[in-house]
Every structure is written in structure tokens, then in C-alpha cells.
Amino acid sequence: MEALVPVAASGLVGAFAEAGVLTAADVHVAHRLGRLGGEASERVLLAAALAVRAVRSGSVCLDVRRLSEVTVDELSDDDIAALPWPDPVEVVAELRKSPLVIGGAGGPLVPLRLVDSDEGELLYLARYFAQEQQIRTLLDVRAEDVPRVRPSEVRAALDALFVAADGSPARAPDRQRIAAALAACRWTTVIAGGPGTGKTHTVARILALLVRASPRPLRIGLAAPTGKAAARLQESIDEQSGVLGLPPGPKAMTLHRLLGWRRGGGSRFRWNADNRLPYDVVVVDETSMVSLTLMCRVLEAMRPDARLILVGDPDQLTSVDAGAVLADLVARPVHGEIDVAVRELVSSDLDAASDPDEAALSAGEHRRLASGIVRLSRGRRFGGDIAALAVAIRDGDDDRVVEVLSSGSDAVSWRGSDDIAELRDDVVRSSANVTRAALAGDADGALARLEEHRLLCAHREGPYGVRQWARHAMEWVAADTGRALDPGGWCPGQPLLVAANDHELQIYNGDTGVVVQLPDGSLGAAFARGHEAMVIPPSRLADTHTVYAMTIHRSQGSQYDVVSVVLPEESSSLLTRELLYTAVTRARRHVRILGSEEAVRAGVRRRVLRASGLRREIRPYPR
Numbered sequence: 083m084e085a086l087v088p089v090a091a092s093g094l095v096g097a098f099a100e101a102g103v104l105t106a107a108d109v110h111v112a113h114r115l116g117r118l119g120g121e122a123s124e125r126v127l128l129a130a131a132l133a134v135r136a137v138r139s140g141s142v143c144l145d146v147r148r149l150s151e152v153t154v155d156e157l158s159d160d161d162i163a164a165l166p167w168p169d170p171v172e173v174v175a176e177l178r179k180s181p182l183v184i185g186g187a188g189g190p191l192v193p194l195r196l197v198d199s200d201e202g203e204l205l206y207l208a209r210y211f212a213q214e215q216q217i218r219t220l221l222d223v224r225a226e227d228v229p230r231v232r233p234s235e236v237r238a239a240l241d242a243l244f245v246a247a248d249g250s251p252a253r254a255p256d257r258q259r260i261a262a263a264l265a266a267c268r269w270t271t272v273i274a275g276g277p278g279t280g281k282t283h284t285v286a287r288i289l290a291l292l293v294r295a296s297p298r299p300l301r302i303g304l305a306a307p308t309g310k311a312a313a314r315l316q317e318s319i320d321e322q323s324g325v326l327g328l329p330p331g332p333k334a335m336t337l338h339r340l341l342g343w344r345r346g347g348g349s350r351f352r353w354n355a356d357n358r359l360p361y362d363v364v365v366v367d368e369t370s371m372v373s374l375t376l377m378c379r380v381l382e383a384m385r386p387d388a389r390l391i392l393v394g395d396p397d398q399l400t401s402v403d404a405g406a407v408l409a410d411l412v413a414r415p416v417h418g419e420i421d422v423a424v425r426e427l428v429s430s431d432l433d434a435a436s437d438p439d440e441a442a443l444s445a446g447e448h449r450r451l452a453s454g455i456v457r458l459s460r461g462r463r464f465g466g467d468i469a470a471l472a473v474a475i476r477d478g479d480d481d482r483v484v485e486v487l488s489s490g491s492d493a494v495s496w497r498g499s500d501d502i503a504e505l506r507d508d509v510v511r512s513s514a515n516v517t518r519a520a521l522a523g524d525a526d527g528a529l530a531r532l533e534e535h536r537l538l539c540a541h542r543e544g545p546y547g548v549r550q551w552a553r554h555a556m557e558w559v560a561a562d563t564g565r566a567l568d569p570g571g572w573c574p575g576q577p578l579l580v581a582a583n584d585h586e587l588q589i590y591n592g593d594t595g596v597v598v599q600l601p602d603g604s605l606g607a608a609f610a611r612g613h614e615a616m617v618i619p620p621s622r623l624a625d626t627h628t629v630y631a632m633t634i635h636r637s638q639g640s641q642y643d644v645v646s647v648v649l650p651e652e653s654s655s656l657l658t659r660e661l662l663y664t665a666v667t668r669a670r671r672h673v674r675i676l677g678s679e680e681a682v683r684a685g686v687r688r689r690v691l692r693a694s695g696l697r698r699e700i701r702p703y704p705r
């Protein structure tokens with residue numbers, strides 16, 4: 083735990099630091115703001131520190147009415163409830179007269195912004211408020227105008243591209259076809275959907291449609307937040323480009339690369355509001371992992387007359403940095419009507435009754451189409467029980483979750499935390515497979531084998547944490563091979579996790595790789611990049627760990643054949659619906675849950691609080 087308690091942290095702020103809710107950095111920022119702004123109220127300083135903490139833990143702002151809804155590694159709900167939380171009404175009253183919010187005699191410093199919303203007050207650090215406003219404005223401006231398209235051409239392309247296996251037009255309702263019509267007729271489109279709902283399949287067809295309907299060659303930018311996600315996008319588009327007649331060319335890259343990251347440039351990219359991206363269409367995959375700040379940069383860098391297609395799964399855990407932009411966009415209040423052009427192109431889908439495979443569009447879905455948002459719902463990859471489990475978790479139906487877990491399905495298994503025989507077998511077998519390929523110098527093979535099995539935990543520390551379970555896994559592997567692993571050294575087959583972005587090496591926080599033996603006998607660290615692995619000397623890796631187990635947060639954006647999930651005790655505040663959903667949807671073939679029924683049910687019921695104003699109507703204070 084990072085609870086470094088500074089000597090100066092006393093009173094309310096000190097109590098929260100002591101408990102591990104606030105870090106030394108949160109406390110430091112709050113005290114500094116207090117000193118500079120001439121604010122001594124303990125409640126205001128606590129709110130400021132909690133606002134810093136909120137950003138650190140992924141929210142854009144602090145939901146003042148729900149101050150105490152924090153999740154803390156190692157603290158139970160009861161521990162958290164026992165802290166001396168101030169009354170939110172009093173906090174708001176003091177914030178309304180605080181110089182940190184309304185400005186003071188000391189100068190122009192107004193580091194906090196308070197806004198009212200229908201669901202209560204939100205407290206922002208000024209920078210995040212500005213970014214959120216910028217995103218709101220840019221999206222609204224982009225929605226004021228529409229691309230000029232020839233409906234007959236778009237219709238012909240839709241008919242040709244969205245077909246059933248026998249070549250006839252796909253049956254209505256087909257949300258993929260609706261997504262394509264939206265993307266043709268709007269500058270900004272959001273395509274949401276769980277794993278295997280055909281998001282990438284749809285994107286490839288949208289690109290084919292736009293290429294066909296464009297009188298000149300289209301400049302297409304493909305991007306994702308991580309190198310790995312970009313590589314997956316590339317592979318998927320490449321696989322389909324032959325059939326669809328897509329011109330060769332677009333290379334998927336990380337968002338940082340797309341925006342032109344520059345050393346020493348901070349968050350100032352080569353492509354920005356004054357120097358717009360040179361693309362006609364930009365597709366961003368895995369948008370759930372994009373932070374508020376990065377989304378702001380992307381929108382600023384887009385020409386107003388270039389299409390932006392945001393793709394991702396809003397039910398997943400969100401970016402490590404502040405912001406749940408995709409989920410917010412999907413939940414944003416909607417104004418206006420669905421575009422006439424879209425309605426005419428896909429009226430049969432919009433008005434269709436439910437089909438055995440795909441339900442009719444709900445009233446809420448109809449409304450969201452007006453904002454260019456469509457949610458694909460028909461699972462196309464893993465039928466059956468992983469999808470059923472994911473949907474039950476997403477819907478918060480804990481009885482159904484328990485039912486699916488207990489069904490004896492091939493795709494789902496459920497064991498107690500100490501029933502580890504199968505887990506151990508999977509760890510040992512997949513490690514042996516990875517090591518065999520790594521020793522043979524087969525980087526691609528080793529990377530592929532790395533995806534056979536993954537052990538995931540909610541926590542970093544403690545009896546259910548990554549550290550402990552990674553140690554178990556290493557012991558099992560060592561017992562099997564008769565060779566102890568040196569945690570400080572490098573050896574072929576060693577699984578790696580990158581913990582910080584290195585733009586120069588093009589490896590990113592969350593990337594996973596593996597150590598392989600090279601033909602000259604030296605060792606290389608291999609990372610998946612498109613069709614060919616990128617191999618770099620391990621000595622160049624700065625912030626990289628050996629990873630026999632990883633947190634569920636870290637596993638976002640990756641999938642594995644088999645996933646084993648170690649659940650903490652039911653009282654853990656980290657055990658949430660989003661966490662479980664993310665863990666379960668990492669599995670392609672089989673998901674194994676290790677934990678009690680109480681833990682499963684508690685996880686399904688507990689929600690992550692990701693406060694943001696983007697999904698609400700807000701009124702900044704003072705007006």
C-alpha cells in the first residue's frame with residue numbers, strides 16, 4: 083500500500099491518509115492548494131485531496147454526494163464505512179464559499195471547479211473540467227454538420243457488405259448494418275459491444291463502404307491505446323481486406339503514435355488543434371481504455387470534416403488514467419432525432435421485430451442512434467456460457483451468474499480458492515509450452531502460447547493478490563521443471579509485463595511479452611506486433627516485471643484461451659461488477675472462477691463509481 087503519511091497530515095486529511103485512502107501525493111497537493119489559495123477548512127482540504135485521489139483512481143471528478151464510495155486495495159467496505167466521513171451537505175456548503183472554488187484575494191488561482199448536476203455536485207480539478215468541456219464542445223460541433231453522401235451508393239454498399247452466409251441480405255434487425263449507416267452519415271460514430279459481437283468485422287465493412295462511396299482515395303487512420311490492441315486490430319482488418327476489396331495500406335498504431343508523440347513534448351503532440359490529422363477516417367479500437375486527456379487530444383486533432391469511429395466495450399473496466407469516456411458517451415443525455423438519412427437507409431432494421439438471434443431495438447437504443455451510438459449485442463464468437471455469464475454479470479443478475487457457474491458447462495468452471503489442482507495443471511502446461519517455443523527461438527510461437535492460459539487476481543497484495551499467486555505459480559513451474567527461477571534474471575520462457583510507457587521502444591504500460599533465446603545464443607524480449615514479433619534486448623526494458631499472474635485491470639485489451647480468476651473475500655471493496663465482467667470476458671474458450679458464492683454475489687452487486695460530468699447535464703458553479 084502506498085500510504086506514506088506525511089508528518090503534516092493531521093486532522094481529517096491525516097485520518098484518511100493513515101487509513102490508506104489518501105496517498106502522500108494526494109495530501110501534498112491538497113495542502114499546497116490550501117496554502118496557495120488561503121483555504122484552511124478541513125472539509126474543503128479533504129474534498130480537494132479526495133478529488134486528487136478520484137482522478138488517480140480513474141474518475142474525472144469527485145461525486146461529492148457519494149464521497150465515501152471509494153474502493154481501496156486491502157480495505158473492506160466496513161473499514162471504509164468506519165472512517166470519519168464528513169456530511170456531504172456540509173462539504174458542499176463550504177466548497178461554495180471556498181476561495182479554491184470561487185477565487186480569492188490571493189490572485190487568479192481557481193484550482194477547483196464545482197458543478198451542480200441533477201444527481202448532486204461534482205468537484206473537479208480545473209484541468210479535468212476544462213478537458214471534459216472541450217470534449218463536450220467538440221462532439222457537439224461535430225454533430226452540427228453531416229457528411230455529404232449519395233444514399234443510393236451507400237444503400238448498394240450496405241446490401242453488398244452485410245450479407246448472410248448464403249449471400250442474401252442479412253436478416254433485420256442487424257445492428258452491424260445500422261452501425262455502418264451511422265458511420266456513413268455522421269462525422270462521429272460510437273460502436274459499442276462486448277467481445278465477439280463483431281465490432282472489428284463491422285469496422286472492416288464500414289471502411290469498405292466508405293472506400294466504395296468516396297470519389298477519391300481515402301486516407302484511413304487505425305489506432306488503439308496499446309501496441310497489442312493495435313496489432314490485433316491490424317490483424318483483423320488484414321484478414322478481411324481481401325474479401326472486402328480494401329486497398330492495402332492503413333497500418334494500425336497506438337494512439338500516441340497516431341497523434342505524433344514527441345520526446346519532451348509532454349502531452350503536446352505533432353497533430354493537434356492547429357495542425358490537424360491528415361486522415362479522412364480515424365478508427366479508434368478499445369476506446370474503453372482511452373483516458374479523458376487522450377480523448378481530448380484525439381478530438382482536438384480531428385478535422386471537423388473527418389469521420390471518427392470509436393469502438394469498444396463500455397462495460398469493461400476503464401482506462402488506468404482518469405476517464406471512462408466511452409461509457410460516458412454511451413450514457414450521455416441525448417438530444418435530437420435520428421438523422422433522416424440513417425432512418426431511410428436502415429428503416430427495415432430500425433422497425434424490425436425481434437428475430438431469434440437478435441432482439442428488436444429498444445426505445446433507448448433508438449434514442450441513442452440520434453447521437454451516433456449503436457450497441458452491438460449479438461455474440462458471434464463464443465456462443466454459450468462465457469457470453470451468458472458475461473451478460474448476467476453486466477445485468478447485475480447474481481442468481482443467474484451462480485446458475486451459469488454451477489451449470490457444469492465445458493466453458494465455465496467454479497472452484498473454491500483452495501481447489502487449485504486444475505489451475506496448477508494449466509499454469510505448468512502453458513508455461514512449459516511457452517518455454518519450449520522460447521528455447522527454440524520461436525518468438526511468435528512463444529507469444530501465442532502465452533495466450534493459452536492467464537491467472538488473474540483482483541488485488542495486488544494479500545492472500546488473494548497477484549504477488550502471492552504469482553509466487554505459487556512460479557513454485558509450481560519450478561517444481562515441474564526442477565529449475566528454480568531467478569526473479570532478478572532473464573530466462574527463456576519468462577513472461578513479462580510492461581509497467582510504464584516507453585514511446586521510443588514502442589512498448590506500453592500493460593503490454594505483455596516473453597523472453598526468447600535468439601539464434602546467436604543471446605536473449606531477447608519479444609512483444610506481439612502485427613504479424614511479426616518485435617524483439618528487443620531485455621536490458622533495454624526499464625519498468626518490466628515477471629508476470630505469472632496479473633491484476634484484472636492489467637488484463638484489459640487482451641484475451642486468453644483459458645482464464646483463471648482468483649476472487650478475494652466478499653468484503654473486498656475492489657471486487658466489483660466491472661471487474662468480474664472484465665475478467666470473464668478475457669476468456670476465449672474457458673473461464674475458471676476460484677472463490678466463494680458470497681464473493682461472486684458481492685462482486686456482481688458492487689459497482690465501480692467512476693464519476694464524470696460527461697454523462698450528465700451539468701451547471702458550473704459559480705455561474
Ligand SMILES: Nc1ncnc2c1ncn2[C@@H]1O[C@H](COP(=O)(O)OP(=O)(O)OP(=O)(O)O)[C@@H](O)[C@H]1O
Nearest residue numbers: 258275276277278279280281282283284318462463
Ligand atoms: N455478421 C457476421 N457474420 C458472420 N460472422 C461474423 C459477423 N460478425 C462477426 N462475425 C465473426 O465473429 C467473430 C467475432 O467478430 P469480431 O472479432 O469482429 O468481434 P469483436 O467485437 O471485434 O471482438 P473483440 O472485442 O473480442 O475484438 C469473428 O470471427 C467474425 O468473423
